[in-house]
Amino acid sequence: MFWRTGLPAIVAVLVAFALVAGSRGLGEPPPQAVVAQPAPPPSSTPPSLDPGVVTAAVNEVAPGTDLAFALYDEQTGQSLASVNGDQQFYTASLVKLFIALDALQRNEWHPSERLGANLTEMLSASDDGIAEALWEYGGRSAIITRMVQLIGLAHTRPPTFSDQWEMTKTTADDLVAVYRFLVERVPDEARGLVLGAMAGAQNPAADGFPQYFGIPDGLPDLPRAVKQGWMTIQRAVVLNTTGLVDSRYVVVLLAELPLETSYARGRAALTAGIAALAPVLGH
Numbered sequence: 125m126f127w128r129t130g131l132p133a134i135v136a137v138l139v140a141f142a143l144v145a146g147s148r149g150l151g152e153p154p155p156q157a158v159v160a161q162p163a164p165p166p167s168s169t170p171p172s173l174d175p176g177v178v179t180a181a182v183n184e185v186a187p188g189t190d191l192a193f194a195l196y197d198e199q200t201g202q203s204l205a206s207v208n209g210d211q212q213f214y215t216a217s218l219v220k221l222f223i224a225l226d227a228l229q230r231n232e233w234h235p236s237e238r239l240g241a242n243l244t245e246m247l248s249a250s251d252d253g254i255a256e257a258l259w260e261y262g263g264r265s266a267i268i269t270r271m272v273q274l275i276g277l278a279h280t281r282p283p284t285f286s287d288q289w290e291m292t293k294t295t296a297d298d299l300v301a302v303y304r305f306l307v308e309r310v311p312d313e314a315r316g317l318v319l320g321a322m323a324g325a326q327n328p329a330a331d332g333f334p335q336y337f338g339i340p341d342g343l344p345d346l347p348r349a350v351k352q353g354w355m356t357i358q359r360a361v362v363l364n365t366t367g368l369v370d371s372r373y374v375v376v377l378l379a380e381l382p383l384e385t386s387y388a389r390g391r392a393a394l395t396a397g398i399a400a401l402a403p404v405l406g407h
Contacts, residue, residue, distance in 0.1 A: 173404045175205040178377070181400040186393035188382045190360075194296035195401070196374040198307055204373075209297035210279055213378040216353030216362050217250045219268075219292045221302060223258050224318055225310070226267045229274065233314040240317055247321035247351065249330040259289045268292055275305045290355055296376045299366055303374040322349035322367065337391030338365025339375055342398030346370045346405065359383060363390045365398060373405060 178193050192208040215222075224243045228235055235243065246254040259267065265282035272280050277298040283291035306315060329335045335352045342365075350367035360380035369375050377397055381390045 173205045173401070175207045177400045178205075178397045179207060182377075182379065182393045182397035185396050186381050186385050186389055189379050189385075189393060190381075191377065191379040191397070192296040193378075193397070194300045194374070194376040196300045196304070197372060198304070198368075198374060199372050203300070206297060209300075210295050212279055212281070212293040212295055213364070213380065214290065214353075214355070214357065214362050215292040215294050216290050216355040216364055217252075217255070218294070218299070218351055218353040218364050218366060219289050220246050220250065220255050221306075221318075221351045221366075222271045222292070223255055223262065223267055223289070225274075225302075225306065226262055226270055227258055228310070228314045228318070229270075230262070233311040235314070235317065243317060244321040244324075245330075247318065248324045249326045250333075250335060250352065251330045253330075255289065264289070271302075275301055277301055290353075296378055299376045299378075300374050303366070303368060303376075307368065307374075319349045319368065322351055323347070325350050325352070333387075334391065337363065338377060338394040338398050339367045339369060341391075342395045343369060343402060343405070354387070356383075361385045361387065361390050363387075363394050365394050370405065375401070 173195060175193055175195075179191060182189050182191055192211050192213060193205060194203070194207070194209050195205040196203050224247055227239060227243060231239060242254050242258070245251050246258070264286040268280060268282035271277065277294070280294040280298045281292070283289060283293075285291070306318060310318070325335060325340065327334060327336045327340070329352075333354055335354070338352065339348050339350050346369050348367050348369045350365065352366070353362065353364035355362050360383055362380055364378045366376045367374075375398065377394055379390070379394060381393065385393075
């Protein structure tokens with residue numbers, strides 16, 4: 125079986141939740157939240173990036189890794205990089221972002237206090253139990269079908285077996301579209317809930333997995349709201365890091381690493397790949 129896990133004129137409001145501090149692992153610094161501020165004027169010269177540096181950095185640590193990478197600038201509305209952008213990868217716990225958006229949409233973007241608390245815990249701690257319950261309540265694969273239609277996703281597909289939510293397939297380019305939908309189209313209350321939960325990502329996650337790999341450890345000086353994914357399948361180790369960085373950049377890195385790769389090496393590989401972005405993003 126499998127191991128499961130866990131704007132152009134708009135700047136997202138990311139809420140830092142006090143409850144995160146009590147559940148974070150010992151010695152872990154609190155995540156930076158993004159403070160709401162007026163959007164800076166659009167830059168006419170977005171950063172230049174050779175996406176090959178990300179691929180090279182990942183494979184230097186974990187040779188033979190198959191990956192997809194995308195970088196999108198919300199401020200300028202430009203795609204800055206896309207590598208294997210339409211290649212499908214398993215979501216692992218990234219699907220929890222789909223589950224959250226679907227639950228919010230079905231509640232007309234005004235969640236009850238209980239639903240809001242559940243979504244916050246599911247996203248920040250990557251809680252599988254809450255994901256299971258919401259997946260079942262939302263009609264399992266029907267959640268993915270609705271999100272594909274709502275957002276207009278080209279290559280996202282529900283799992284073959286509807287109880288295996290982690291086996292949903294998506295692409296880097298589709299995930300950019302999901303983040304753009306969240307930042308640009310989701311109403312303020314719901315957007316704030318989702319991004320606030322992701323800004324307060326707990327480390328370790330509910331299942332004990334260290335989830336600060338990739339974006340959090342690779343860009344430690346930048347505010348971020350992240351959703352991570354991890355699991356092992358029959359052919360590979362799956363690690364995914366995605367998020368909104370500095371209230372501006374949508375960053376997506378999806379990877380299938382050779383099966384013999386340890387989680388520790390895999391986390392280091394994705395962190396190295398994301399760290400290669402630091403000079404480009406100005407930090």
